[in-house]
Amino acid sequence: MAANAKTQSARRQLEQSAEETSEQAKEMTQDVIQYLTDYAREKPGTAALWCLGIGFVLGWKLKPW
Numbered sequence: 530m531a532a533n534a535k536t537q538s539a540r541r542q543l544e545q546s547a548e549e550t551s552e553q554a555k556e557m558t559q560d561v562i563q564y565l566t567d568y569a570r571e572k573p574g575t576a577a578l579w580c581l582g583i584g585f586v587l588g589w590k591l592k593p594w
Contacts, residue, residue, distance in 0.1 A: 570574035 565576075
């Protein structure tokens with residue numbers, strides 16, 4: 530029984546740690562999206578060229594034909 534209690538405790542700690550990591554990843558993703566949105570509003574030409582360049586490289590490497 531003691532081993533079962535230890536296993537459950539370890540499982541709870543692991544789940545809590547996973548939830549915290551998930552929340553941190555969500556916050557970081559939201560921060561990156563907000564930063565890119567702000568950057569695109571401040572420098573639309575640069576952002577457009579980056580999008581064009583990334584699209585060109587992806588289209589070149591992922592040729593559909």
